[in-house]
Amino acid sequence: MAEAPRKLAWCIAEVVETSPDTSRTKSLFLEIPGWEGHRAGQHIDVRLTAEDGYQAQRSYSIASAPEDGRVELLVERLDDGEVSPYLTDELRAGDGLELRGPIGGWFAWEAREGGPLLLVAGGSGIAPLMAMIRHRQAAGNDTPVRLLFSSRSYEGIIFRDELERLATGDETLEIIHTLTRSAPPGWEGYDRRIDEEMLGEVAFSPDERPLTYICGPTPLVETVATDLVGLGHEPARVKTERFGPTGG
Amino acid sequence: MDEHRLDGNAAAGVLAEIFTFEITTARAACAHCGATGEVGAQMAYVSEIGTVVRCSACDNALIRVVRQDDGPQRYWLDLKGVEYLQLRERL
Amino acid sequence: MSGGFISRGFRGRRRRTEGDDRVPPGQYLVEGFPVLSAGPTPHTPLTEWSFAIEGEVDESRTWSWEEFRTLPSEEITRDIHCVTKWSKLETTWEGVSVDALLDGVDTAAEYVVAFADGGYTTNLPLEEVTGGKAWVAHTYEGEPLAPEHGGPARLLVPHLYFWKSAKWVRGLRLVTEDEPGFWESLGYHNQGDPWREQRYWGD
Numbered sequence: 244m245a246e247a248p249r250k251l252a253w254c255i256a257e258v259v260e261t262s263p264d265t266s267r268t269k270s271l272f273l274e275i276p277g278w279e280g281h282r283a284g285q286h287i288d289v290r291l292t293a294e295d296g297y298q299a300q301r302s303y304s305i306a307s308a309p310e311d312g313r314v315e316l317l318v319e320r321l322d323d324g325e326v327s328p329y330l331t332d333e334l335r336a337g338d339g340l341e342l343r344g345p346i347g348g349w350f351a352w353e354a355r356e357g358g359p360l361l362l363v364a365g366g367s368g369i370a371p372l373m374a375m376i377r378h379r380q381a382a383g384n385d386t387p388v389r390l391l392f393s394s395r396s397y398e399g400i401i402f403r404d405e406l407e408r409l410a411t412g413d414e415t416l417e418i419i420h421t422l423t424r425s426a427p428p429g430w431e432g433y434d435r436r437i438d439e440e441m442l443g444e445v446a447f448s449p450d451e452r453p454l455t456y457i458c459g460p461t462p463l464v465e466t467v468a469t470d471l472v473g474l475g476h477e478p479a480r481v482k483t484e485r486f487g488p489t490g491g
Numbered sequence: 492m493d494e495h496r497l498d499g500n501a502a503a504g505v506l507a508e509i510f511t512f513e514i515t516t517a518r519a520a521c522a523h524c525g526a527t528g529e530v531g532a533q534m535a536y537v538s539e540i541g542t543v544v545r546c547s548a549c550d551n552a553l554i555r556v557v558r559q560d561d562g563p564q565r566y567w568l569d570l571k572g573v574e575y576l577q578l579r580e581r582l
Numbered sequence: 583m584s585g586g587f588i589s590r591g592f593r594g595r596r597r598r599t600e601g602d603d604r605v606p607p608g609q610y611l612v613e614g615f616p617v618l619s620a621g622p623t624p625h626t627p628l629t630e631w632s633f634a635i636e637g638e639v640d641e642s643r644t645w646s647w648e649e650f651r652t653l654p655s656e657e658i659t660r661d662i663h664c665v666t667k668w669s670k671l672e673t674t675w676e677g678v679s680v681d682a683l684l685d686g687v688d689t690a691a692e693y694v695v696a697f698a699d700g701g702y703t704t705n706l707p708l709e710e711v712t713g714g715k716a717w718v719a720h721t722y723e724g725e726p727l728a729p730e731h732g733g734p735a736r737l738l739v740p741h742l743y744f745w746k747s748a749k750w751v752r753g754l755r756l757v758t759e760d761e762p763g764f765w766e767s768l769g770y771h772n773q774g775d776p777w778r779e780q781r782y783w784g785d
Binding site for chain 3: 493494495496534536538539540541543545550552555557559561562565567569
């Protein structure tokens with residue numbers, strides 16, 4: 244039975260809490276009036292309005308699982324950004340935030356879709372994939388998941404502790420990090436940009452027909468998608484969310 | 492690599508102002524080359540001047556949208572680039 | 583619009599323009615040079631590039647890149663205004679005037695359609711691109727025009743909203759009847775004069 248069509252409308256959410264993660268990222272926890280839930284992978288459009296009416300709008304992936312009580316957005320502060328510095332430096336608990344969503348059913352995953360699930364994230368591209376991982380956890384689902392996560396440094400790994408906690412004791416969730424700019428002493432993991440060789444070692448075999456979601460800056464997303472298809476993965480089972488040149 | 496192109500999903504916001512059905516999972520047939528695929532899998536060029544969704548196989552403009560915010564709010568929608576849109580119910 | 587909600591403490595990046603006679607109504611000044619894309623950035627090799635004057639003319643003419651670059655070039659400094667409300671003052675360009683490209687051309691046409699790589703078009707009355715009002719520009723701020731800003735060459739018609747300054751322009755087709763272009767056929771004003779705020783149909 245078809246759901247009754249809903250019109251996407253702007254509303255004013257309340258910022259309930261803001262919480263820094265890495266030195267450049269912050270989570271915003273929101274109460275959204277009339278929120279009917281979302282699917283892991285979807286995003287929200289945020290709109291800021293200045294007193295003279297000037298507006299700026301950006302999209303942010305929902306990092307929380309549909310099962311979570313509050314909606315969480317992960318914001319990375321871009322130094323020359325117009326919206327992200329406001330969200331990370333100025334916005335505080337009690338403020339209103341105009342937004343609309345959830346948006347974009349194509350880049351979404353529900354546990355009942357199965358897998359195995361290959362997730363590839365670059366930096367803040369982890370946000371929608373984190374929603375999928377958290378959703379899988381909340382649903383008590385054991386679809387095999389491999390997350391290949393590219394970050395500049397160990398300190399800059401977003402959601403690092405939570406990912407480690409989720410992976411510990413769950414042999415069906417594997418997290419593989421690669422650090423592209425600096426690695427801590429004794430680091431034995433990958434320490435370069437994702438390339439075809441790394442994907443060949445990390446990804447599920449094409450015979451297993453994984454569902455793949457890639458999210459992050461456009462150059463990373465395009466390289467990984469091309470490499471995976473080159474390795475034999477079906478293009479129709481590889482979904483991409485390009486953040487654009489600056490990464491969101 | 493074109494830095495300004497995004498996935499079709501990026502057009503979901505403005506298209507959701509017009510369509511009440513989920514558009515990114517709609518299947519589109521390109522009127523130029525015949526390729527079919529979900530709108531989310533096509534390429535989207537999104538900016539304040541307008542949104543253009545292009546066929547990922549041949550770059551033909553499948554869907555074009557312009558929105559006027561000031562004064563009488565109006566939308567202009569061009570679907571000449573698709574033979575059809577097959578809209579899906581949610582899974 | 584937003585129904586009145588104001589984001590506490592948000593100012594945005596642009597500079598205010600009150601009292602500035604050089605900024606058309608509804609515009610604000612911006613610091614960078616925004617890129618708005620309607621399609622993939624073309625990368626036509628210069629060895630394959632050509633510019634054409636065709637249509638309602640006795641004889642079409644075309645120039646290869648080499649030939650085009652031997653034509654007399656002018657330095658142009660103008661303010662530019664985008665229909666999406668940003669303006670930049672004193673932008674500097676170098677290019678060949680459309681008057682030079684049309685020199686000696688006999689035509690009964692009253693309109694032109696500028697056509698570009700990737701299929702983009704825009705339409706103008708012939709008198710809006712003649713008389714020192716338009717150029718085919720190849721240099722911006724002293725450097726070869728970057729592909730994302732329309733390089734190797736774009737139309738430059740600074741007295742109209744900047745969507746009329748077609749990026750990646752490959753020629754002008756002279757026509758007797760006006761033919762609305764890519765944006766003009768989808769809501770944007772046929773003339774596009776920023777001083778009369780002609781942004782959309784009916785403005």
